[in-house]
Amino acid sequence: MSEASKKNILIPNSEFRIPNSEFSRRTLLLQLFLLTACGVRSLSSKRQGLVLGVVSYNAGEQTINRYAKFTRYLSEKIGVIVQLEPAFNENKALERIRNHAWSLAFAEPGLAAIAIDQHRYTPILSLQGIANLRSILVVRKDNPIVELKELQNQPLALGQPGSATGYFFPIYNLYGLTLAEIMLAPTPKTVLEWVATGKATAGALSKEELYLHSSYFSPTEFRILHTDPHEVPPGVVLVAPNVDKNLRQQIYQIMNGVPSILAQEAGYIPNSSAPDYGYMISVVKRVRAIFPDEYEHGATPLQLKPARLLDNISI
Missing domain, CATH: 1.20.5 (Single alpha-helices involved in coiled-coils or other helix-helix interfaces)
Structure with a gap:
């Protein structure tokens, strides 16, 4: 002793x-x-440390650099080691959340809805969000399709399970259709690539991602086929249920008192309220009713041909 x-x-x-x-x-x-x-x-x-989880796609080194000062500050204030664990896509992040392997998670809306509703994570602060964020479906500009129902029996490119704009909202909006195939792209840029080359008739992403990546495919032009009318809530900072209550309160107080430059770098808003996730959770539940087995076991509907967007369980 x-x-x-x-x-x-x-x-x-x-x-x-x-x-x-x-x-x-x-x-x-x-x-x-x-x-x-x-x-x-x-x-x-x-001596037991904390693990901070984030989705980084292919920007692993950039993500590590972005959170380095914040994790060091949090570690010093709490007195335990805080390790950063980037996940390269939402599917991997879901695995870590299911296992409560992330003590803290800086989660985008789709992941946050699942973590809150299904895995007992607690939202404590809001992430910096994009104002008026919307999920969209795009087609090539020369494609004659003008209504969602015309995607019947067409191949569709989606983002990874866990993405609000790339996965949950588009499946929710296409409920009732039978698609020739669902293809899951690792990044929003790949969604546009598959639409540009004709591999997919339509693809799902956010407006901001369309504007960010569309120039890479010039002279191919894209057209927005559908814009979801609901604003996607900002992401949230989540705390796992296996984190001690007193430690949870300590983390909350430290994150509210962090120097503003560190909070800005980490991408969250101190002293903010967690956004309302009621509608987002209802969207996730409906999509889970369509693909229950794929969600529960971490698989994906990538191989479903055709893909019938109808309930398989009651919600």
């Missing part, structure tokens, strides 16, 4: 005496054993 542990343990003077019998010696040894065990458990708990 360390000196620090000894200082935190009070032994009444009346009990701390030289034993004068075999019974007293055994009693004292038992007391010392129990005190030592408590000290070891205390030290072990203090």
Whole structure:
């Protein structure tokens, strides 16, 4: 037992005496054993680190650099090691969330809805979001399709399961259709690539992602076929259910008091309220009703030909 542990343990003077019998010696040894065990458990708990999870796509090194100062600051203030664990896509992030492997998660809306509703994560702060974020479906400009129902029996490119704009909202909007095939792209840029080359008739992403990546495919031009009318809420900072309640409160206080430059780099808003996820969760539940097995076991509907967007379970 360390000196620090000894200082935190009070032994009444009346009990701390030289034993004068075999019974007293055994009693004292038992007391010392129990005190030592408590000290070891205390030290072990203090040494247990936290894992901060984020989705980084292919920007692993950039993500590490972005969160380096913040994780160091949080680690110093809490007194435990805070490790950053980037996930290269939403599917991998879902696996970590299901296992409660991420103590903290800086989660975009789709992942956040699943984590809150299905895996008991608690939202504590809002991430910096894009104002009026919308999910869209795009086609090539020379494609004659003008209505969603015309995508019947057509191949569709989606983002990874967990993406609000690339996966949940488009499936929700296409409910009732049978598609020739669903293809899951690793990034929004790949969604546009598949639409540009004709591999997919339409693709799902956000407006901002369309504007960011469309220039890479010039002279091919894209047209927005459908814009979801609902604004996608900003992402949130989540805390796992296996994080101690007192530690959770400590994390919340530290993150609210962090220097503004560190909060900006990490992409969250101190002293903010978590956004309303009611509608987002309802969208996720409907999509889960369409692909229950794929969601539960971490698989994807990539091989479904055709892909029928109809309920398989009641919600």
